[in-house]
Amino acid sequence: MNLAHVHLLLNHVPTVGFGIGVCLFLVSLIQKDDKQQQVSLGILFFVALLSIPVYLTGVGAAEIILDRPGVSAAVIHTHEDAALSAFVAMALTGAVAWLALWQFRRFSRLPRGTVVSVLVLAVVSFALMAQAANIGGVIRHPEVVSLEETVTTYEPLVDTAWLNAASVRLFVVDTDWVWPAFEVAHFLGLSLSFGVVLLLNLRLLGMMKSLAFANLHRTLPWGMLGFGVNLVTGMMFFIGVPEQYTTNAPFQWKILFLVLLGINLIYLTSLDETWAVGSGEDAPFTAKVVAASTIFLWVGVVFCGGMLPFLGNAY
Amino acid sequence: MIDLLARVEATGLGTWLRLSPAIWAFPMVLTLHTIGLGLIVGASVVLNLRILGVASLIPLKPLEKLFSIMWLGFALNAVTGLLLFTKDATTVGVSGVFWVKMSSIALAIWVLTRIKTAVFEDPLVDERPVPNSVRALALVSILLWTIAITAGRLMAYLGPTQPEAGILFSS
Numbered sequence: 001m002n003l004a005h006v007h008l009l010l011n012h013v014p015t016v017g018f019g020i021g022v023c024l025f026l027v028s029l030i031q032k033d034d035k036q037q038q039v040s041l042g043i044l045f046f047v048a049l050l051s052i053p054v055y056l057t058g059v060g061a062a063e064i065i066l067d068r069p070g071v072s073a074a075v076i077h078t079h080e081d082a083a084l085s086a087f088v089a090m091a092l093t094g095a096v097a098w099l100a101l102w103q104f105r106r107f108s109r110l111p112r113g114t115v116v117s118v119l120v121l122a123v124v125s126f127a128l129m130a131q132a133a134n135i136g137g138v139i140r141h142p143e144v145v146s147l148e149e150t151v152t153t154y155e156p157l158v159d160t161a162w163l164n165a166a167s168v169r170l171f172v173v174d175t176d177w178v179w180p181a182f183e184v185a186h187f188l189g190l191s192l193s194f195g196v197v198l199l200l201n202l203r204l205l206g207m208m209k210s211l212a213f214a215n216l217h218r219t220l221p222w223g224m225l226g227f228g229v230n231l232v233t234g235m236m237f238f239i240g241v242p243e244q245y246t247t248n249a250p251f252q253w254k255i256l257f258l259v260l261l262g263i264n265l266i267y268l269t270s271l272d273e274t275w276a277v278g279s280g281e282d283a284p285f286t287a288k289v290v291a292a293s294t295i296f297l298w299v300g301v302v303f304c305g306g307m308l309p310f311l312g313n314a315y
Numbered sequence: 316m317i318d319l320l321a322r323v324e325a326t327g328l329g330t331w332l333r334l335s336p337a338i339w340a341f342p343m344v345l346t347l348h349t350i351g352l353g354l355i356v357g358a359s360v361v362l363n364l365r366i367l368g369v370a371s372l373i374p375l376k377p378l379e380k381l382f383s384i385m386w387l388g389f390a391l392n393a394v395t396g397l398l399l400f401t402k403d404a405t406t407v408g409v410s411g412v413f414w415v416k417m418s419s420i421a422l423a424i425w426v427l428t429r430i431k432t433a434v435f436e437d438p439l440v441d442e443r444p445v446p447n448s449v450r451a452l453a454l455v456s457i458l459l460w461t462i463a464i465t466a467g468r469l470m471a472y473l474g475p476t477q478p479e480a481g482i483l484f485s486s
Contacts, residue, residue, distance in 0.1 A: 180468065180472045183468050183471075184464065184469070187352070187467075187468055188461060188464055190349075190353055191352065191353055191356035191357045191360060191460070191464065192357070192360055193357075194353035194354070194356075194357035195353075195356070195357030195358055195360045195361035196361060197357075198354070198357055198358060198361070198384060199358075199381070207380055208377040208378065208380050208381075210376075211373060211374070211377050211378075215370060215372040215373045216370070218369070218370035218372065218373075219361060219364070219365075219369065219370045219373075222361075222364060299350060299353075302346070302349055302350055302353055303346055303350065305349070306342070306345060306346030306349045306350075307346060309342075310338060310341075311338065
């Protein structure tokens with residue numbers, strides 16, 4: 001199995017997942033069903049998280065098939081740029097969907113502004129991703145539309161002149177100081193998110209037991225801020241010099257750990273059993289398992305990140 | 316001074332870290348240094364944010380336990396940091412950015428002990444608002460850690476050896 005296989009395995013998830021997520025969310029809003037609203041927001045968040053490996057494996061897949069006969073580099077690059085705008089929109093939707101889940105817990109209701117933002121962003125993401133997927137399909141299915149026709153008739157839904165792989169590369173690699181500055185930001189983001197991860201999960205494991213989980217829950221957006229900084233800077237590193245990550249084993253583990261951490265994050269953000277852990281109370285067994293695995297996976301992410309140049313080929 | 320640094324670098328430890336191709340030599344030490352950084356800075360930043368008023372419903376008193384995480388991270392990084400220093404003592408020891416990092420860490424640790432005294436030796440800590448002087452300490456603490464991390468990361472680009480200079484100045 002190579003990255004092209006993984007890309008083929010995952011590449012329908014963003015479009016189909018967002019389609020389902022948006023429909024469920026609309027129905028839940030009409031029916032005023034709180035539980036279903038949370039489930040659909042969770043789906044949108046998790047699908048957005050999965051769009052990270054979809055994008056990354058896409059770049060890996062391109063490296064594998066680019067030199068093969070009958071494969072058009074122009075179509076691949078058009079697909080790549082369309083996928084980048086779609087990915088950015090989807091990541092934003094995921095961030096707002098997570099915020100909505102957090103607000104739901106924090107205020108027991110969804111602020112109207114968040115609902116509208118999630119809906120608008122999700123629909124835009126779906127349209128962008130559908131367009132990217134459509135072009136992607138042509139790469140291996142020239143029987144549907146001819147390759148030349150795809151490139152010449154392609155009109156991006158948003159202006160991608162400033163947001164494409166080449167412009168990111170120019171900014172990150174060819175601008176003095178940008179790479180080091182992003183490295184600094186990546187380490188600051190790491191510290192912030194690790195601090196919040198430690199606080200919440202060590203509490204669930206029994207340290208600082210007099211703290212009620214509902215109060216600690218308020219620090220979660222700070223942890224997400226740290227993660228957001230690292231997602232942006234990390235994606236910039238990847239798009240800047242993809243060849244040092246696509247065949248890099250610790251990088252693949254790192255992304256797998258991040259996706260698994262996403263499941264734990266939904267659990268810690270939304271579920272009743274952690275929220276109900278009051279001052280002095282012992283957390284339920286499931287919560288402890290999630291807490292221990294969160295710390296383990298998080299340290300794993302840092303470990304893999306540190307090993308990128310040594311077990312892999314990054315500098 | 317250079318003499319001493321050269322002798323440090325020539326020790327078995329320094330030579331081993333510099334030359335060993337083993338994954339559990341230099342790579343492991345460097346990665347553990349990053350994990351230690353996460354422990355000490357992460358734990359102090361959440362404490363500092365709480366002192367500054369974030370999630371103010373969290374009582375401060377139980378957060379004293381975070382200091383054990385901080386000291387664990389500090390111990391880990393003192394050991395791994397020393398090992399990393401022996402590897403390149405002659406270049407790192409005369410690098411300005413390294414001494415910026417060392418001074419900011421020394422100051423940050425001192426500020427942490429000040430915060431520990433001011434917050435956790437006050438029996439009424441959760442009965443009244445945090446005094447402005449303590450808030451100022453928390454702000455300075457975040458600032459010092461930011462400087463330490465920035466200087467540490469830039470050592471890879473600004474040190475005398477500049478192994479990664481290519482990525483900094485493309486032309």
